[in-house]
Amino acid sequence: xxxxxxxxxxxxxxxxxxxxxxxxxxxxxxxxxxxxxxxxxxxxxxxxxxxxxxxxxxxxxxxxxxxxxxxxxxxxxxxxxxxxxxxxxxxxxxxxxxxxxxxxxxxxxxxxxxxxxxxxxxxxxxxxxxxxxxxxxxxxxxxxxxxxxxxxxxxxxxxxxxxxxxxxxxxxxxxxxxxxxxxxxxxxxxxxxxxxxxxxxxxxxxxxxxxxxxxxxxxxxxxxxxxxxxxxxxxxxxxxxxxxxxxxx
Numbered sequence: 001x002x003x004x005x006x007x008x009x010x011x012x013x014x015x016x017x018x019x020x021x022x023x024x025x026x027x028x029x030x031x032x033x034x035x036x037x038x039x040x041x042x043x044x045x046x047x048x049x050x051x052x053x054x055x056x057x058x059x060x061x062x063x064x065x066x067x068x069x070x071x072x073x074x075x076x077x078x079x080x081x082x083x084x085x086x087x088x089x090x091x092x093x094x095x096x097x098x099x100x101x102x103x104x105x106x107x108x109x110x111x112x113x114x115x116x117x118x119x120x121x122x123x124x125x126x127x128x129x130x131x132x133x134x135x136x137x138x139x140x141x142x143x144x145x146x147x148x149x150x151x152x153x154x155x156x157x158x159x160x161x162x163x164x165x166x167x168x169x170x171x172x173x174x175x176x177x178x179x180x181x182x183x184x185x186x187x188x189x190x191x192x193x194x195x196x197x198x199x200x201x202x203x204x205x206x207x208x209x210x211x212x213x214x215x216x217x218x219x220x221x222x223x224x225x226x227x228x229x230x231x232x233x234x235x236x237x238x239x240x241x242x243x244x245x246x247x248x249x
Contacts, residue, residue, distance in 0.1 A: 002203050004035040004219070004246040005160065005226035007123060008233030009063060009091060009207075012042055019045050020052070025236035027056040032240075035226070035247040038089050039233070043077055050086045061089025061123070064097060067110035069118070079111075079118030090115050091228075093125045093149060095166045105148025112149055121158040123228065124149050125207070126187070130167035138165075139186050146190045156196045161187055161204045162228040168208030170230065177217045180206050184223035212238050215245040 014022075019041065026039070040061040041049045050060050066076040082090060092115065093108035108124065115122050126145040128138040142163070150156065163183050168174050175183070184204050191199035206218050207228030218224055226246050232238040 002201065002225045005038070005203050005205060006035055006239075006243045006246050007038040007040060007061070007089070007091075007162075007205065007226070007228045008239055009094070009228055009230050010039065010041045010045075010234060011063070011096075011230065013234055014041060014045055016045070016048060019048055022234065022236055023049060023052040026058060026239065027052060029236070029240045031057045032243050032247045035243050037243055040089065040091055046082075046085055046087065054086075059088045060086065061091065061121075062087050063091050063094070065090050065092070065111055065115055065118075065120070067107060067114050069114060079115045079120055083118045083120055088121055089123060090120045091123045091125065091162075093145070095125060095127055095164055095169060099166075105145055108145075108149045109151075109153070112153060116153065116155050116158075121160065123160045123162050123205070125162045125164050125228070127164040127166050127169075127208070133165070133167060138183065142183065142187065143190050146187065146194065150191075150194045150197065154196055156202075157198070159197065159202055161191070161202060162207045163187060163204060164207035164228060170209070172209060174209045174211070174214055175206070177214075177221055180208075180218055181221035181223055184221065188223055210242060212241045212245075215242045216248065219246050219248070 038059045062082050065079045069078045092111050097103045126142045128141040132141050191197045203225040205226045205228045210227040210229045
């Protein structure tokens with residue numbers, strides 16, 4: 001039985017005051033049996049969040065990391081720095097990194113290898129654009145992203161995959177539960193073909209405008225093991241409702 005996992009990606013939002021307010025509500029309300037909870041703030045808030053969550057049932061992750069562990073690379077943050085800070089998780093290959101920073105599958109693979117070496121638990125994101133879906137190539141794109149990031153990797157026992165249809169991120173559009181389940185089932189089939197991955201045990205999250213009003217329907221699908229939540233993760237009440245939905249039998 002795969003444990004439900006709900007991850008809040010705060011993206012480039014927050015101030016010290018707003019982070020304190022949000023965490024105050026989350027720490028009090030997030031002790032929900034059956035669901036693992038992770039929050040991923042901006043780099044500058046990681047230490048603050050880690051300190052607030054140290055005795056809570058919330059794990060802390062980063063939104064990205066370098067594929068290098070040290071060196072003269074201004075602006076980069078190494079995976080070992082994150083693990084030294086107490087981070088357990090890291091998001092890799094998010095569509096916004098692929099779009100705005102031209103991250104290729106090769107770069108995602110290199111970051112994954114570095115993150116695993118540092119002892120971090122990776123959340124590898126895959127997903128197609130609206131044009132790719134309308135052209136009928138969604139599965140080809142997602143399958144290639146999985147192969148590109150995972151082939152040849154080792155120590156993938158902690159791997160989590162997040163399916164985030166690019167056309168549903170920040171647009172208000174959401175894949176229907178049927179569409180999401182079909183892609184999640186396809187992802188699990190792809191994982192069966194990659195050496196070192198236990199497809200039946202690997203958690204696959206949905207991440208595309210997850211909201212209070214659609215979370216329960218999404219989580220009811222057999223191959224959806226939780227969510228990578230964007231905007232709703234910044235509203236304590238909404239995020240807690242989504243966590244509760246993931247815990248429902």
